[in-house]
Amino acid sequence: MEAYIIAIAIVTAIYVLLALGLNLQYGLTGLINxxxxxxxxxxxxxxALLSKHQVSPLVAFPVAALxxxxxxxxxxxxxxxxxxxxxxxxxxxxxxVVRLVATSERWLTNGVQGISGIPKLMDGLVPRxxxxxxxxxxxVAVNLGAILMMRRIANSPFGRVIEAIRDNEEAVKSLxxxxxxxxxxxxxxxxxxxGIAGAFYAHYISFISPEQxxxxxTFQIWMAIIMGGVGRVSGALVGTLILMFFLEGSRFLRDIxxxxxxxxxxxIRLGVVGLAIVLFxxxxxxxxxGDFTRR
Amino acid sequence: xxxxxxxxxAGLTSGLVVGLAALAVTLVFGVARFxxxxxxxxxxxxxxxxxxGANATGSLIAGSAIGVATxxxxxxxxxxxxxxxxxxxxxxxxxxxxxxxxxxIRAGIGLAFGHQQKTFQLPLVRPWRIFDIRLHPNDLNLAxxxxxxxAVTFFVLHGTPVGRRMRAVAxxxxxxxxxxLAPARVMIALWLLAGAVTSVxxxxxxxxxxITPEMGWEMLLPAFAAVILGGIGHPVGAVVAGxxxxxxxxxxxxFVGFTYKIAxxxxxxxxxxxxxxxxLFGRVEGAR
Amino acid sequence: MTINRRxxxxxxxxxxxxxxxxxxxxxxxxxxxxGAPNCITGAGxxxxxxxxxxLQAGVEAVNAAGGAAGLKFEVATEDxxxxxxxxxxxxxxxxxxxxxxxxxxxxxxxxxxxxLPLANDADLLFMNTSGAPALSVPPxxxxxxxxxxxxxxxxxxRAFAEIAEKEGFKRPATMAFNNASGIGNTEGFRKAxxxxxxxxxxxxxxxPNQSSYRSELQKVLAAKPDVIVTGSYIAxxxxxxREWYQTGDTQKWIIPGWAANSDLIKAIGPExxxxxxxxxxxxxxxSDAFKAYDAAYQKAMNAPGxxxxxxxxxxxxxxVLALAIEAAGKAxxxxxxxxxxxxxxxxxxxVATFAEGKAxxxxxxxxxxxxxxxxxxxxxxxxxxxxxxxxxEKGKLVRKYVVKI
Numbered sequence: 004m005e006a007y008i009i010a011i012a013i014v015t016a017i018y019v020l021l022a023l024g025l026n027l028q029y030g031l032t033g034l035i036n037x038x039x040x041x042x043x044x045x046x047x048x049x050x051a052l053l054s055k056h057q058v059s060p061l062v063a064f065p066v067a068a069l070x071x072x073x074x075x076x077x078x079x080x081x082x083x084x085x086x087x088x089x090x091x092x093x094x095x096x097x098x099x100v101v102r103l104v105a106t107s108e109r110w111l112t113n114g115v116q117g118i119s120g121i122p123k124l125m126d127g128l129v130p131r132x133x134x135x136x137x138x139x140x141x142x143v144a145v146n147l148g149a150i151l152m153m154r155r156i157a158n159s160p161f162g163r164v165i166e167a168i169r170d171n172e173e174a175v176k177s178l179x180x181x182x183x184x185x186x187x188x189x190x191x192x193x194x195x196x197x198g199i200a201g202a203f204y205a206h207y208i209s210f211i212s213p214e215q216x217x218x219x220x221t222f223q224i225w226m227a228i229i230m231g232g233v234g235r236v237s238g239a240l241v242g243t244l245i246l247m248f249f250l251e252g253s254r255f256l257r258d259i260x261x262x263x264x265x266x267x268x269x270x271i272r273l274g275v276v277g278l279a280i281v282l283f284x285x286x287x288x289x290x291x292x293g294d295f296t297r298r
Numbered sequence: 299x300x301x302x303x304x305x306x307x308a309g310l311t312s313g314l315v316v317g318l319a320a321l322a323v324t325l326v327f328g329v330a331r332f333x334x335x336x337x338x339x340x341x342x343x344x345x346x347x348x349x350x351g352a353n354a355t356g357s358l359i360a361g362s363a364i365g366v367a368t369x370x371x372x373x374x375x376x377x378x379x380x381x382x383x384x385x386x387x388x389x390x391x392x393x394x395x396x397x398x399x400x401x402x403i404r405a406g407i408g409l410a411f412g413h414q415q416k417t418f419q420l421p422l423v424r425p426w427r428i429f430d431i432r433l434h435p436n437d438l439n440l441a442x443x444x445x446x447x448x449a450v451t452f453f454v455l456h457g458t459p460v461g462r463r464m465r466a467v468a469x470x471x472x473x474x475x476x477x478x479l480a481p482a483r484v485m486i487a488l489w490l491l492a493g494a495v496t497s498v499x500x501x502x503x504x505x506x507x508x509i510t511p512e513m514g515w516e517m518l519l520p521a522f523a524a525v526i527l528g529g530i531g532h533p534v535g536a537v538v539a540g541x542x543x544x545x546x547x548x549x550x551x552x553f554v555g556f557t558y559k560i561a562x563x564x565x566x567x568x569x570x571x572x573x574x575x576x577x578l579f580g581r582v583e584g585a586r
Numbered sequence: 587m588t589i590n591r592r593x594x595x596x597x598x599x600x601x602x603x604x605x606x607x608x609x610x611x612x613x614x615x616x617x618x619x620x621g622a623p624n625c626i627t628g629a630g631x632x633x634x635x636x637x638x639x640x641l642q643a644g645v646e647a648v649n650a651a652g653g654a655a656g657l658k659f660e661v662a663t664e665d666x667x668x669x670x671x672x673x674x675x676x677x678x679x680x681x682x683x684x685x686x687x688x689x690x691x692x693x694x695x696x697x698x699x700x701x702l703p704l705a706n707d708a709d710l711l712f713m714n715t716s717g718a719p720a721l722s723v724p725p726x727x728x729x730x731x732x733x734x735x736x737x738x739x740x741x742x743x744r745a746f747a748e749i750a751e752k753e754g755f756k757r758p759a760t761m762a763f764n765n766a767s768g769i770g771n772t773e774g775f776r777k778a779x780x781x782x783x784x785x786x787x788x789x790x791x792x793x794p795n796q797s798s799y800r801s802e803l804q805k806v807l808a809a810k811p812d813v814i815v816t817g818s819y820i821a822x823x824x825x826x827x828r829e830w831y832q833t834g835d836t837q838k839w840i841i842p843g844w845a846a847n848s849d850l851i852k853a854i855g856p857e858x859x860x861x862x863x864x865x866x867x868x869x870x871x872x873s874d875a876f877k878a879y880d881a882a883y884q885k886a887m888n889a890p891g892x893x894x895x896x897x898x899x900x901x902x903x904x905x906v907l908a909l910a911i912e913a914a915g916k917a918x919x920x921x922x923x924x925x926x927x928x929x930x931x932x933x934x935x936x937v938a939t940f941a942e943g944k945a946x947x948x949x950x951x952x953x954x955x956x957x958x959x960x961x962x963x964x965x966x967x968x969x970x971x972x973x974x975x976x977x978x979e980k981g982k983l984v985r986k987y988v989v990k991i
Contacts, residue, residue: 007682010675035390085571088333088389092522093571096564099519106764107557115765116718119699120725131707208674210699214765215670222397229394251675254664264635269627269667270408277401284395285383301808308800315797413631415821417853425832434832507797508821508853516795551801556792557764559801 009135013207015247016142017200021224022231022239023149024196030234031157032189033169035091037221038078041098042071042194044105044216046201051118051211052111060124064202071198072191074101079187095218105213117212124206142203149196150236156192165189223250226276230283249276303431305548311437313544314444315506317537318499319517320524321447325492328531329468330485332392333522336376337496339400339407341514344369344497345504346411349418358418366497372403373493374486382485400515407511416509440502444537447498451491451533460487468531520544523567529580539578543567618657618917620645620904621664621686621710623676623701628668630693636887636897637691637715638663643882644904644940651941654911659904662686668693670700677701681708687917690903692716693896695766702726709919711926713903715896717742717767722966731923733906733967735899735958737867739767739817741991743774745865745973746815746840748989750775751782752975753863755838759788759811761802761826763818771817771842787811792822799826803833813838820845824853831858840865843895843976848983856981868974868988869898869958874938875905879957895958902956906930909943909954930954931962 021043028034046067053063082093105112112118125137156162167175168182175182205211223246231242253272263271319341326334347368352361376399384392425432455461463484466474474481500514507513524543528535543563550562570577622641625634645659653659662684666673673692680686681704688711692698695718702721705712712732717739720726737745750758758779760772769791776786788809792802803826806814814837816823823845831854839846843866851859869892870876879901880891891898907922909929914921928934929943934953937943946952954961959971972990976983 004683007679010678010682014671014675029390081568081572085575088393089526089571089575091390091393092333092519092526093564093568095519096523096561096567100561100564103557103561107555115769116720117696117699117766119720120703208671208700209703210670210696212670212696212766214696225394229391254676254679267409268665269631270405272405273408274402274405277398277403277405280398281380281395281402284387284391284398285380288387288391301804304804305801308798308804312796312798312800414849415824415853417824419855422828422831422855422858424834432833436832503797508824510821512795513797517797548801551805556790556802560793 006135009139011247011251013135013139013142013203015243016139016146017203017207018224018227018246019146019240019243020142020149020200020203021197022227022243023146023153023236024193024200025224026228026233026236026239027153027156027196028189028193029228030238031162031165031169032186033087034186034190035087036094036190036193037091037218037225038094038096038098038101039193039197039224040216040218040220041094041101042074042197043201043204043220044098044101044213045074046071046198047205047211047216048105048112048118048201049198050202051121051205054121054206055118060202060206064199067202068195068198071201072195074198075191075194076187079183079190083183083186083190095221098216098218098221102213102216105216112213115213117210118205119210121205121209121211123209124203138203138207145199145203153236161185161188226280229288230279232289249279300430301552302549303429305551306545307431307433307437309545309548310541311440311506311544312548313541314437314440314537315499315503315540316517316520316524316544317540318444318447318495318502319514319521320528320536320540321451321533322492322496322499323521324525324528324531324533324536325451325488325495327525329464329488330377330381330392332381332389332396333525334492335393335396335518336400336403337396337499337521338514338516338518339403340369340372340376340493340496341500341503341517342407342509342511343372343403343514344500345509345513346407346416348497348501349416349504349509350411352418358420362498362501365501366494369495369497369500370490370493373489373496376493377485377489381489382482404511404515411511413511416504418505418509420505436505440506443498443502447495448533448537451495454491455533460484464488520563523563527567527570527577529577532577532579535577535579616657617660618654618688618911619660619662619684619686620907621677621680621684621689622661622691623664623666623673623680623689623697624691625668625693625697626665628666630668633894633896634665634668634693636883636894637693637900639886640879640883640897640900641691641904643886644901644908647878647882648904648908648940651939651944654908654940654944655915655917657911657917659908666692666697668697670696673697673701674704677704681710686710687919688907688922689713690907691900695721698732699726702732705731711907711919711923713907715899717770719770722968727966730967731919733903733926733963735902735961735969736896737971737973738774738968739770740774740777741970742771742817742842742865742867742973743776744778744991745867745989746771746775747778747782748991749863749865749973749975750779750813750815750840751784752989753813753838755813756784757787757810757812758784759806759809759814760786760790761806761814761816761818762789762791763816763822764791764793768817768819772815775815794822796822797825798829800829802826803829807833807835807837811837813840815840816845817842818845820847820850820853823850827854827858827862839863842866843974846978846983847893851978851981851983856978859978859981862978864976864978864983866895866974866976867959867971869895870956870960873955873957875902875955876957878939891957898956898958902954902958902961905940905943905956906954906961908940909947909952912944913947927963930956 028036049067078097082090125134129137227242227246232238344365348361348365351364352358425434524540528539547562551559624638664676666676690713692714695716698714698716706729715736762768762772790802840863843864846864883891910922910925913925932953934951937952972988976985
């Protein structure tokens with residue numbers, strides 16, 4: 004039983020990392036990034052490929068974060084000047100292009116066959132039985148580190164400029180600061196977090212393929228931060244827990260309502276998620292923990 | 299040369315379907331000011347209802363009429379139940395709510411119709427050959443329907459009082475309200491129109507391809523790209539942009555291959571936005 | 587509506603705990619528990635339910651004959667949504683919460699590649715119906731616990747090549763759905779065709795979920811092939827065939843059976859479908875095992891057993907596992923694994939059901955001839971079924987002959 008809970012906890016922690024990155028981008032800067040899964044994908048593939056070449060995770064993970072962050076740079080350059088809903092569509096296009104590249108460039112990514120046999124993260128460092136718990140501990144540590152970093156950013160001069168940009172970009176410009184540069188840094192930072200999440204994911208699932216990095220994942224993270232409450236770290240956490248509850252909880256639903264055939268259950272699950280989103284936006288738009296972008 | 303012309307025709311026809319979907323999106327985008335992601339699943343719904351209607355009545359036209367009516371009602375319902383209460387909130391909120399409604403509709407489709415594919419039973423005809431290029435009557439129908447939809451939209455927007463009010467609301471909501479227009483009634487009319495066009499787009503897509511629960515959702519991204527390229531709120535722009543994107547996409551295949559051709563739409567969109575942010579037909583917007 | 591935050595979180599947490607406790611089962615003695623992570627929803631939904639029902643029916647048949655090695659069988663089921671990530675969590679639950687002792691019925695290659703490592707770690711037998719070649723060899727199958735009841739994509743391609751040669755085609759072209767299965771099929775065809783000294787005149791890979799495949803089709807037709815071999819699914823096949831018919835071109839088509847079936851004929855109409863060759867790994871339809879399976883399938887699903895080749899494989903999985911346990915005498919994975927080839931491969935007395943096999947084991951070696959194929963596992967745990975060539979004539983699929991590869 005504990006091993007199953009650890010498994011769910013690991014997936015949750017990976018999603019929390021993704022949510023933290025997205026929260027940084029949207030909550031702090033108001034950037035509507037619909038392409039988050041693209042950075043997740045970059046991080047996962049970098050970690051997978053490096054591990055296949057026997058590169059140690061101590062090197063591979065930072066590289067994954069770096070490359071994911073750098074991947075955000077072209078997106079930022081071309082689109083930070085666009086208005087927010089244009090940026091949303093372009094970022095969505097960006098993540099689809101990343102997926103297409105992963106699909107097409109067989110020499111690099113093995114195309115649709117994907118990369119299998121990615122070794123476990125802590126193989127050799129800890130006894131086999133304790134490996135998942137060790138990975139979970141590491142993930143929690145990384146998440147805490149990310150949260151601490153975000154706290155420091157929020158309270159720093161840099162962070163204050165970011166929030167000012169979100170609240171009133173014109174005023175910031177009139178003070179002589181260049182919003183685009185700040186937005187770019189935040190975009191890249193959030194992307195780097197997604198890259199690290201991707202690296203953990205690759206090692207955990209041990210098999211990655213382009214079809215696992217579809218826009219649906221981005222929208223699931225969006226649902227998480229909306230339901231949890233934007234702009235606050237606890238919001239990302241709670242929102243992700245709610246998301247995992249919906250995604251995994253329906254497994255146990257069958258024990259509670261056994262008379263519904265499984266095929267219908269999938270539609271019902273989808274309908275419940277859709278209804279939840281609508282109800283949250285209508286009645287609790289600030290999410291469970293409150294929206295801290297509107298003061 | 300024939301090859302290129304064939305690709306051109308292929309692009310035109312696939313672009314027309316995108317254009318129709320974009321028309322539905324741009325109507326809402328222009329007046330209600332948010333990207334309505336429900337359009338995708340509403341398209342699927344329109345196709346399924348038309349299919350069921352055609353089976354029940356034995357006539358495709360009758361089935362389509364039922365589908366279009368259903369689409370209009372679904373559009374109006376989504377406004378009355380959800381979107382009306384989200385006025386004044388950020389565009390992202392409405393967009394996310396629309397995704398939620400879309401998922402809900404998709405769940406309903408799965409429960410009501412199952413997950414197997416369905417096809418409209420149309421008589422198959424051999425195409426005409428003009429200058430060695432194959433032109434199919436079905437594609438011509440598609441073009442006619444698209445032009446009709448555009449014409450009806452145009453007529454409503456420019457030739458009727460309610461359409462004039464829609465354009466006023468699109469231009470400036472507070473001014474419209476102050477001038478005594480009843481936005482609620484105008485909006486219901488708008489959503490009825492947009493919902494009807496959505497169903498038409500879904501039915502045409504179903505005729506061209508196959509009817510599956512995911513069919514509309516897959517069309518959303520190209521549709522949004524076309525809306526932005528054409529200029530938000532511009533019906534003609536949306537259809538033209540859809541055709542343009544479809545054509546460029548297909549004609550690029552000899553150069554980039556069949557996988558990357560999908561990325562071409564984004565490239566075109568990106569270039570257009572960098573060079574002309576208001577889109578092909580849009581006006582430059584002042585600061586709001 | 588104000589939700590008290592603390593109450594809400596507390597309620598959710600206790601629900602989760604309650605749900606978890608409900609499901610964990612005590613490890614009873616005298617019971618062998620099978621885990622069934624099947625694709626009830628998602629891309630494999632058409633087959634998953636049938637497979638799960640047949641796993642349950644197989645277990646019933648085994649228990650009715652008194653169980654294996656004194657153990658009664660039980661099945662714990664989960665839905666993998668045909669997604670690797672969901673499959674990992676489903677399998678984790680089965681292993682950790684339900685404490686299953688074998689995993690049966692994993693369908694797609696993605697799911698198998700993601701979950702076989704879990705089976706290896708937990709030392710469980712892993713019986714699947716996936717096509718990816720990577721599952722046959724290390725690192726995936728490093729422990730030899732994986733048994734594949736479906737022909738690999740490679741073998742499908744070889745069957746295509748045999749049939750194309752037999753039908754006298756000289757200039758084949760291929761069209762592949764851009765995923766591992768589609769490409770696996772066409773690559774397998776190409777390799778086998780080139781080994782025969784032939785050449786593939788054009789190979790196109792197309793992206794899924796498009797409303798039209800005209801430009802892809804155009805490229806293929808420009809090379810003037812006399813037959814087009816596909817690795818495709820029913821939705822895209824429908825669109826492609828419709829558009830092909832409207833070009834007026836006259837070549838033949840060789841399409842995998844899961845795409846060229848009665849649903850396809852219904853979708854495109856008999857005129858367009860006329861002459862299409864459908865290739866399916868043939869269920870051992872003449873066999874007694876198939877009769878037993880078919881009876882169970884009709885009872886559970888109200889449809890002919892022929893319609894779901896994977897369900898026949900699922901049925902066989904249970905029987906093979908049960909016979910191996912009976913032969914081994916205990917529920918130890920290594921012991922069972924050692925017996926699987928013994929009871930499924932020749933030589934031995936041919937048996938068609940668990941009851942028959944259990945009785946015959948007392949007398950000597952047996953050879954279970956399955957419902958899905960003769961089930962002779964090679965050293966990689968793969969089977970080489972026969973393949974059927976059927977042509978669509980006047981709106982019906984007509985079996986013409988069977989190829990052995």
